[in-house]
Amino acid sequence: MADPEKLFKVNVVTPDGLVFSHRCSLVEMRAIDGQRSVMYNHLPLLTPLAIGEIRVKRSREDNETVNHIAVSGGYFEFSDNVATIIADSAERSSSIDVSRAEAARKRAQAAMEEAKASHDQQSLERAQVALKRAANRISVYNSSN
Structure with a gap:
């Protein structure tokens, strides 16, 4: 289990509203210049996203849950241990x-x-x-x- 102090907030937002919001230990995405991963205390980052998959690794007591989200471009911002993904469209795998x-x-x-x-x-x-x-x-x- 990840240390609770080592988790950060991730929000995925579209023009239709909030699609996803959880605490996590790792976010992986495809930026327009390549694959990126962000963990707790990462340096501030702002990058445009390519059409691709966002993988959010959330920690639970005995197992690690991974959420998969399809995004059609947008932007990823990380600052003060909050990750914000702003996308024209985003869809959780369970909703596809x-x-x-x-x-x-x-x-x-x-x-x-x-x-x-x-x-x-x-x-x-x-x-x-x-x-x-x-x-x-x-x-x-x-x-x-």
């Missing part, structure tokens, strides 16, 4: 509707093919982002099960 995510992946793939055929670069870029978001949600769901 995998069939809906799979349908979104198929729609994005079809939109990519259509954009390639019509040489529409802007539509292609939007479809690629949609595909990354859908694939991320599926991956986060699978990594937690």
Whole structure:
């Protein structure tokens, strides 16, 4: 069990409100420049996030719980042992509707093919982002099960 003094607060916030709030021992994320991990007393940090998974390791009395959260970019800030993740969208793995995510992946793939055929670069870029978001949600769901 982690020492209670070695835990810090983590909050995940979207425009729709608070998605996640717990005390934890470690947060792992993908920043736009690579993988990052933050523990208690880390130096202050502000970094943009890539589409990816946030892993929050929470300590309980006899076992360690890991929460998986899919985010579609945003920002990570750490200061005074409080981690704040501000994202356009964030979804806990337990809330992910995998069939809906799979349908979104198929729609994005079809939109990519259509954009390639019509040489529409802007539509292609939007479809690629949609595909990354859908694939991320599926991956986060699978990594937690």
